[in-house]
Amino acid sequence: MIIMKDVQKAYDNGTRALKGVNITIQDGEFAFLVGPSGSGKSTIIKLLTAEVAPTEGSVRVNGYLLDRIRNRKKSMMRRTLGVIFQDFRLIEKKSVYENVAFAMRVTGAREREIQKRVPYVLDLVGLNVDTDRRPDELSGGEQQRVAVARALVNNPSTIIADEPTGNLDPVRSLEIMMLLEKINELGTTVLVVTHERDLVDRFEKRVIALDNGRVISDGMRGYVIHEQEKATPTE
Amino acid sequence: MSRKKPRRRNNLGYYIKEGVSSIFTHGFMSFASVVIIIACLVIMGSFLLVALNVNDLVEDAEARNQVVAFIDDSLTEEEARGLEFQILATNNVYDATFVTRDEAFQAFVATHEEAELDNLDEEVFRHRFVIDLDNIAYMQVTLDRLLMIPGVDAVRADVAIADFFVSFRNVIVVVFIAIVGVLMLISVFIISNTIKLATFDRREEIAIMRMVGARNWFIRWPFIFQGFILGLTGAVVAFGIQWGMYGVLVDQIVRLSGGNMIQPVSFYEVANMMISIFMGTGFVVGTLGSAIAIRNYLKV
Ligand SMILES: Nc1ncnc2c1ncn2[C@@H]1O[C@H](COP(=O)(O)OP(=O)(O)O)[C@@H](O)[C@H]1O
Ligand SMILES: [Mg+2]
Numbered sequence: 001m002i003i004m005k006d007v008q009k010a011y012d013n014g015t016r017a018l019k020g021v022n023i024t025i026q027d028g029e030f031a032f033l034v035g036p037s038g039s040g041k042s043t044i045i046k047l048l049t050a051e052v053a054p055t056e057g058s059v060r061v062n063g064y065l066l067d068r069i070r071n072r073k074k075s076m077m078r079r080t081l082g083v084i085f086q087d088f089r090l091i092e093k094k095s096v097y098e099n100v101a102f103a104m105r106v107t108g109a110r111e112r113e114i115q116k117r118v119p120y121v122l123d124l125v126g127l128n129v130d131t132d133r134r135p136d137e138l139s140g141g142e143q144q145r146v147a148v149a150r151a152l153v154n155n156p157s158t159i160i161a162d163e164p165t166g167n168l169d170p171v172r173s174l175e176i177m178m179l180l181e182k183i184n185e186l187g188t189t190v191l192v193v194t195h196e197r198d199l200v201d202r203f204e205k206r207v208i209a210l211d212n213g214r215v216i217s218d219g220m221r222g223y224v225i226h227e228q229e230k231a232t233p234t235e
Numbered sequence: 236m237s238r239k240k241p242r243r244r245n246n247l248g249y250y251i252k253e254g255v256s257s258i259f260t261h262g263f264m265s266f267a268s269v270v271i272i273i274a275c276l277v278i279m280g281s282f283l284l285v286a287l288n289v290n291d292l293v294e295d296a297e298a299r300n301q302v303v304a305f306i307d308d309s310l311t312e313e314e315a316r317g318l319e320f321q322i323l324a325t326n327n328v329y330d331a332t333f334v335t336r337d338e339a340f341q342a343f344v345a346t347h348e349e350a351e352l353d354n355l356d357e358e359v360f361r362h363r364f365v366i367d368l369d370n371i372a373y374m375q376v377t378l379d380r381l382l383m384i385p386g387v388d389a390v391r392a393d394v395a396i397a398d399f400f401v402s403f404r405n406v407i408v409v410v411f412i413a414i415v416g417v418l419m420l421i422s423v424f425i426i427s428n429t430i431k432l433a434t435f436d437r438r439e440e441i442a443i444m445r446m447v448g449a450r451n452w453f454i455r456w457p458f459i460f461q462g463f464i465l466g467l468t469g470a471v472v473a474f475g476i477q478w479g480m481y482g483v484l485v486d487q488i489v490r491l492s493g494g495n496m497i498q499p500v501s502f503y504e505v506a507n508m509m510i511s512i513f514m515g516t517g518f519v520v521g522t523l524g525s526a527i528a529i530r531n532y533l534k535v
Pocket of ligand 2: 041043114
């Protein structure tokens with residue numbers, strides 16, 4: 001469960017990225033977060049992962065209040081999240097298997113559990129490659145599947161994805177979105193940041209639209225088309 | 236969603252493995268750190284060996300630097316002997332031997348030319364105590380105390396020689412501390428930079444570790460081990476070098492002095508102490524270096 005209440009975020013240089021945001025996402029929900037570049041989408045992700053703290057208001061994620069969270073709790077909170085990025089963020093010198101196993105190792109899981117769980121999630125995300133290979137030997141779509149597997153491996157209650165399809169072609173993008181939908185159907189809360197409207201339109205999901213640091217619409221297929229995006233389509 | 240809590244697992248193997256791999260990733264910097272630590276330890280060790288040898292000399296001087304307390308003429312031999320208790324009770328007095336005026340005269344005769352003895356009367360000699368001190372650094376104070384004992388008329392001692400040895404030793408100690416201090420600072424600085432470089436190199440990996448919920452110490456331990464291993468490696472190599480160097484040096488000194496003048500401290504006598512000091516310093520320098528490198532830098 002995610003609850004953002006009257007959240008404002010100003011960066012050290014004075015940029016006001018969020019100007020009073022209220023968002024609640026229930027357990028088991030699937031939501032898109034959309035908006036033009038610079039509207040504050042990534043800032044919301046960084047607040048939810050406790051990379052940055054809110055300037056005003058409060059952020060609650062899976063029972064943890066993040067406003068002034070201690071390091072130890074921060075680690076525990078992050079174990080309830082699976083995070084996916086546009087640029088995959090895999091460790092290049094580790095194998096596919098190790099990239100996923102590593103996330104479990106960090107939480108203190110036992111080798112036996114790791115050996116059972118990693119092949120299971122790699123299978124779940126539909127990755128059919130030799131898991132001893134390095135990420136740079138894989139296609140973008142395959143790399144993102146590895147990243148999804150890593151996000152899932154600790155059995156998080158929430159998956160957060162920041163532009164997960166930004167580096168993929170339309171077919172791979174759709175596949176990844178469908179994978180996230182499947183994960184949501186298995187019970188995990190999913191929040192996906194994207195500005196690819198075509199993709200959002202293919203799913204009957206809740207859409208939270210952000211502009212200039214404010215939520216401008218929030219509802220089923222409530223994607224507002226902005227002037228700016230009409231002028232410069234993103235695909 | 237229900238979540239099975241994973242059982243705790245012993246991460247020591249992981250930390251050491253990561254620490255070692257980090258050392259080899261930055262082969263050159265690691266090599267440089269170890270060389271600096273070795274230099275620091277060998278210089279430190281050399282000074283320590285010099286200090287130990289000087290201390291040996293001072294102790295020798297202490298053994299030879301006796302103080303003589305002359306007893307008032309008016310006291311009989313019996314009365315003079317009776318002062319032994321008071322003299323032994325004086326601070327810093329290690330031992331006191333009574334010498335009668337007769338014995339003193341005989342000793343003087345035995346060591347001097349006939350001519351010098353011509354006008355000498357046995358009565359010039361007095362009963363005396365020959366006194367050994369615990370610590371020649373406090374020679375002057377001890378002399379003053381001895382003089383305050385009724386019946387002690389005068390004292391004689393080579394305060395100058397004692398002072399020389401004592402100040403020589405003190406200077407060595409001060410120089411030793413200063414040099415070691417500076418060298419340790421340099422070593423800590425270099426190690427800390429090597430490890431900062433390693434953390435910088437692995438910043439993406441560290442960011443991922445944070446993202447998946449690693450605790451601060453899970454991220455930090457490999458770097459602590461890296462510094463620790465660098466420090467201990469330096470210590471072991473430095474000990475070997477020191478041993479070899481000292482052996483060669485002692486051989487030369489013994490050969491040049493004909494084997495009787497100077498008796499250098501044997502390395503075997505101090506080997507245990509040296510290896511402990513080296514390992515201790517290596518450990519402190521390595522661990523401190525990494526601690527500084529990660530102190531504010533590696534936070535979840
Ligand atoms: N670390 C930062 N320091 C200063 N300003 C930032 C920082 N990160 C983002 N911003 C600014 O905050 C605003 C929102 O950025 P962001 O949340 O990244 O938007 P989006 O992900 O929607 O493109 C932008 O104006 C951006 O320049
Ligand atoms: Mg962004």
